[in-house]
Amino acid sequence: MTLRVEVHLHGGLLRYSPDAPRGPVRREYPAGARVADVLASFDFPAERRVIVGVNGQTANLDDILPDGARIDLVPPISGGQHLRKDH
Amino acid sequence: MPNGYWDRILHVDLGTGTTRVESFGEAFWRRHLGGRSLIAHYLLTEVPIGTDPLSPDNVLVFAAGVLTGTPFPGSGRHSVGAKSPMTGLFGESEAGGFWGAELRHAGWDAIVFHGRAEKPVYLWIKDDHVEVRDAASIWGLETAAVEDALRAEHGERLLKVAQTGIAGENLVRFALVVNDLNEVAGRGGMGAVMGSKNLKAIAVRGTQKVPVADAKPLQATAKWVTETMEDVHYNFHHFGTGAGIIGKHLEGHMIVRNFQDGQWDPDKIHAIDAKTIAETDGFKMDGCYACSVRCKKRVKDEAMNLLPKFGGPEYETIGSIGTNLTIGDLPMVMLLNQRLNQVGIDTVSFGGTIAWAMECFDRGLLTTEDTGGIELRWGDGATVLKVVDLIARREGPLGRLLADGALTAARRLGKKSEQYVVHVKGLEVAMHDPRGMQGMLKNYPINPTGGDHTGGAHLKTSYRNTVGLCIFLGYDDQRTIELVRAATGWDVDELEMRTVASRGLSLARLFNMREGMTTDADALPQRLHEPMLKGPLSDKKLERDEVRDIVQDYYRSQGWHEDTGAPFTGTLEALGIANYSDFASGVVSLAGSATLPPVVVGAAPVAQERHQE
Numbered sequence: 001m002t003l004r005v006e007v008h009l010h011g012g013l014l015r016y017s018p019d020a021p022r023g024p025v026r027r028e029y030p031a032g033a034r035v036a037d038v039l040a041s042f043d044f045p046a047e048r049r050v051i052v053g054v055n056g057q058t059a060n061l062d063d064i065l066p067d068g069a070r071i072d073l074v075p076p077i078s079g080g081q082h083l084r085k086d087h
Numbered sequence: 088m089p090n091g092y093w094d095r096i097l098h099v100d101l102g103t104g105t106t107r108v109e110s111f112g113e114a115f116w117r118r119h120l121g122g123r124s125l126i127a128h129y130l131l132t133e134v135p136i137g138t139d140p141l142s143p144d145n146v147l148v149f150a151a152g153v154l155t156g157t158p159f160p161g162s163g164r165h166s167v168g169a170k171s172p173m174t175g176l177f178g179e180s181e182a183g184g185f186w187g188a189e190l191r192h193a194g195w196d197a198i199v200f201h202g203r204a205e206k207p208v209y210l211w212i213k214d215d216h217v218e219v220r221d222a223a224s225i226w227g228l229e230t231a232a233v234e235d236a237l238r239a240e241h242g243e244r245l246l247k248v249a250q251t252g253i254a255g256e257n258l259v260r261f262a263l264v265v266n267d268l269n270e271v272a273g274r275g276g277m278g279a280v281m282g283s284k285n286l287k288a289i290a291v292r293g294t295q296k297v298p299v300a301d302a303k304p305l306q307a308t309a310k311w312v313t314e315t316m317e318d319v320h321y322n323f324h325h326f327g328t329g330a331g332i333i334g335k336h337l338e339g340h341m342i343v344r345n346f347q348d349g350q351w352d353p354d355k356i357h358a359i360d361a362k363t364i365a366e367t368d369g370f371k372m373d374g375c376y377a378c379s380v381r382c383k384k385r386v387k388d389e390a391m392n393l394l395p396k397f398g399g400p401e402y403e404t405i406g407s408i409g410t411n412l413t414i415g416d417l418p419m420v421m422l423l424n425q426r427l428n429q430v431g432i433d434t435v436s437f438g439g440t441i442a443w444a445m446e447c448f449d450r451g452l453l454t455t456e457d458t459g460g461i462e463l464r465w466g467d468g469a470t471v472l473k474v475v476d477l478i479a480r481r482e483g484p485l486g487r488l489l490a491d492g493a494l495t496a497a498r499r500l501g502k503k504s505e506q507y508v509v510h511v512k513g514l515e516v517a518m519h520d521p522r523g524m525q526g527m528l529k530n531y532p533i534n535p536t537g538g539d540h541t542g543g544a545h546l547k548t549s550y551r552n553t554v555g556l557c558i559f560l561g562y563d564d565q566r567t568i569e570l571v572r573a574a575t576g577w578d579v580d581e582l583e584m585r586t587v588a589s590r591g592l593s594l595a596r597l598f599n600m601r602e603g604m605t606t607d608a609d610a611l612p613q614r615l616h617e618p619m620l621k622g623p624l625s626d627k628k629l630e631r632d633e634v635r636d637i638v639q640d641y642y643r644s645q646g647w648h649e650d651t652g653a654p655f656t657g658t659l660e661a662l663g664i665a666n667y668s669d670f671a672s673g674v675v676s677l678a679g680s681a682t683l684p685p686v687v688v689g690a691a692p693v694a695q696e697r698h699q700e
Contacts, residue, residue: 010331010362011322053337056353058623070353074334078523 001031003067007038010074013050016042029065036061038071049076090300091153091575092116092196096125097217099210101284102143102202104219109199117577118663120587121152121196122553126168126179127594129199131670136601140172140276141258141283143203149190149249149289152555156191156297156376157574159305160312161560163188163376166552167249167272169280172260173436173492174513176602177535177595179542180263180277181552183383184270188376189247192293204285209250211241212291222287226256229429230268231396237290246292252431254479255282259490261436261515265428269383269398270375273433274539275514300576304569312560313379319561323382327372329361329402332410339622340523342411344465345442346509346516349523349619355415359405363417371395375557382559386421393421400424400434403540406518407438412445412471419468426472430479436492437478439515439538441471443493443508444485452502458485506613512537512604521615522629532609532634533641535595544641549588589687590662592645593654601671606652609638646687648676661687 007025009017017025029037035052039061044050052059053072065071094116096109119125126148138144148168155165165187171178190198193214207222225233234248247267255262255278262278263271272278281287299305316324322331335341336350343351357363361384364370369387373395374380384399400408400420404427409420427434441463447453448463455462461470461483477486488496494513497505509516514537521528527540536542541558551558554571562570564581571579599608611634619625639649646658653676659665661683668675 008333008357010333011326014325015317015321051334051337053333053353056333056336058337058339072333072337072353074331074337076338077331077334078338078340078525 001067003029003031003033003065005029005038005065005067005069005071007071007073009042010072012075013044013048013073016044033065034061035059035063035065038065039073042073050074051076088298089113089116090298091157091571092121093191093194093297095195096197096199097195097212098199098201099219100201101204101208101219101286104204104208106217106219116153117575118590120553120571121155122150122164122166122181122555122591123168123179123549124553124587124591124594125150125197126166127177127591127598128667130168130170130177130598131594131667133199133201134170138170140170140175140178140280143201143284145170145280145283147200147277147280147284147286148197150197151187151191151195152553153574154570155555156188157299157305158302158377159309159570160378160380161557161562162555163378164551164555164557165190166555167264167277169277170602171275171277171514171536172279173276174537176512176537176599176604178275178277178280179536179552179595180272180274180539181541182264182266182270182272183375183557184247184267185376186247186249186266186270186291187555189291189293191297192295193291194293194295198289200284200286203283207285207287209237209286209288209290212289212293213241213243214292214294226287227253229253230265230431231429233288234268237288241290241292243292246290248288248290250288250431251278251281251286252429252479254431255279256287257479257481257490258282259432259478259481260492260495261433261440262431263433265431268396269428271428271433273435274542275536276433278431297574299574301573304573308562308566308570309377309379316379320380320382320559323380323559324372326361326365327382327384327399327401329364329400329405331362332356332360332402332405335520335523336622338523339619339624340520342406342518342520344413345411345446345507346520346614347446347619348621349520349624350622351410351413352415355413356410358415359409359417359420361402361405364399364421367417369395370399378557380559388418388421391418391422393418393425397425397428403518404434404438407435408471411438411442411518412468413466414468414471415466416468419472423468423472423475426475430475432475432479435517436515437475439509440489440493440496441474443497443504444489446507447500447504450507452504453500457488457500459483461485509612509614510538511611512608514538516612516615521611522619522627523624528629528634529637529641532611532638535592535599544592546585546588549591550584553587553591586662586687589645590664593647593658593662594664594667596645596647596652596654597667597671597674600653600674606638606650609652610634644684646683651676655683657683658687
């Protein structure tokens with residue numbers, strides 16, 4: 001089974017979009033793929049910090065991708081210091 | 088010939104319709120540099136203690152900085168200042184666009200308005216020509232009609248207009264000053280002060296270049312901004328403010344329902360963010376004076392009569408009108424933004440005031456008997472649009488209740504509704520929640536202008552608000568210093584830059600304390616000490632002790648007494664502003680200077696000179 005997701009890049013991350021600068025990126029991943037696999041499929045610099053939303057809620061790197069999900073990749077706003085979860 | 092400034096400040100006595108020119112000499116300019124610091128100078132020296140902000144005794148200052156109107160990106164900024172009718176304290180608000188640069192191109196550094204005109208007037212400036220003129224024909228007009236009328240009257244297609252709207256005429260306390268129809272000095276009610284003086288507009292046309300010591304670093308900076316646009320200013324250049332606001336939701340500090348929730352419906356957030364706005368038909372980006380970043384939105388929808396000349400919603404408006412009131416309808420958010428600009432109302436205080444009213448309606452504290460039959464429901468943009476005009480004209484019980492801001496409204500309503508007002512020092516808090524943003528946690532409680540995210544408790548912001556430099560430009564300290572050196576020819580360094588910022592903050596502090604402000608006002612409101620109802624921060628509570636520690640650390644960093652917040656005499660002496668304590672009697676602390684922070688100890692005071700033409 002193949003997972004189909006829609007990835008929305010935001011802010012300064014948009015420059016790494018292959019369809020730069022605006023539209024969402026449609027991607028396919030094998031069943032069982034995780035949030036980390038989405039991040040790995042973009043050429044973000046290693047030091048770039050990214051917050052990941054899956055269907056509008058924060059996600060962790062090892063969360064399994066749901067089919068048809070909307071993925072938001074966003075630069076941190078607060079710096080993340082108040083976040084409960086470690087992204 | 089000086090560089091970076093003209094040494095010409097125009098004073099206008101509206102009571103008599105007369106003008107005079109004031110000059111100070113280089114020492115004064117090197118001490119103050121313009122903007123915030125110049126405003127503080129006039130508020131301290133010209134406004135009697137205890138003055139009603141809407142009385143003739145208040146002054147209204149339009150102040151450029153030494154960089155305003157010089158040719159490089161970010162120099163299109165000026166400040167507007169007065170004793171604020173929202174806070175009763177130091178009032179200063181900054182704006183971009185072209186008006187401030189035009190004022191400088193006309194050969195002026197600042198304008199100070201005194202008194203009150205008997206009948207509505209406007210000021211016309213064409214280089215050296217200055218004239219107070221009758222404004223009967225433009226009083227009561229909306230902003231675009233005023234600008235059209237003044238351009239036709241003077242036959243000057245390129246003249247720039249700063250004006251107060253209908254709301255300012257009616258002394259709505261959060262009325263703003265709008266320039267170029269789409270740039271605003273929004274916070275603190277500067278438009279109400281303008282209205283109280285029967286001053287409708289300032290039309291300016293200038294044909295001169297601001298003298299600079301060395302144009303090459305300015306040109307090099309302009310080139311650097313262009314060449315690095317996609318790296319340094321990518322986001323602002325393509326979307327302006329408000330892109331990626333889903334990040335606030337994900338982090339749990341999105342402003343929703345009067346700062347209650349922290350999260351909202353992701354689809355509605357996406358529907359009104361800057362990326363979506365950029366995809367609307369007719370959208371384009373535009374810029375301020377000399378700025379290639381072009382971060383200003385222009386939206387267009389002929390069917391809705393949305394016109395590009397009124398701009399487009401910035402993040403603060405997307406937050407205050409959109410997420411905070413839960414209006415997820417983009418055309419309505421754009422229409423509300425335009426309408427508020429047209430009548431001259433600050434979108435942030437408006438949104439904060441409406442959010443308070445909606446929460447009170449929700450809780451049954453405010454009823455249709457209080458509102459004249461209007462039901463205030465979260466997300467009901469059509470009703471909010473009607474309320475804009477009620478407030479602007481102070482019409483009906485709801486318009487009259489809300490036209491003085493949320494805190495005054497709560498005190499009139501009673502029923503313990505004051506606990507739901509999200510304000511600092513009486514000014515509704517901007518759209519960055521300190522529970523999720525450390526930077527704002529360290530800004531709002533101490534900021535001299537209250538709940539304003541650009542008010543500049545931070546040294547960097549304070550400095551930029553003084554020299555007339557946009558806070559969005561990604562210049563590091565070294566480049567900022569080089570820019571000031573190039574414009575003025577002065578050998579300023581990092582210490583002097585920090586000293587200038589500290590000087591402005593200590594002057595504002597003196598003003599606030601002489602007006603009766605105590606350290607109790609350096610705090611956050613009840614709502615911001617409550618956990619969010621939703622999202623990842625819902626298990627986190629911001630303690631009052633944490634805020635108090637931040638405030639006291641800040642006092643110490645500025646050379647102020649850690650318990651009272653009063654500047655030490657040694658601080659004022661080191662900053663070269665000891666003479667201003669004459670205008671704030673009883674405020675300073677006499678304790679020893681051994682506790683002064685390095686920035687104050689190292690500050691080099693400069694002699695003051697003053698004379699008038």
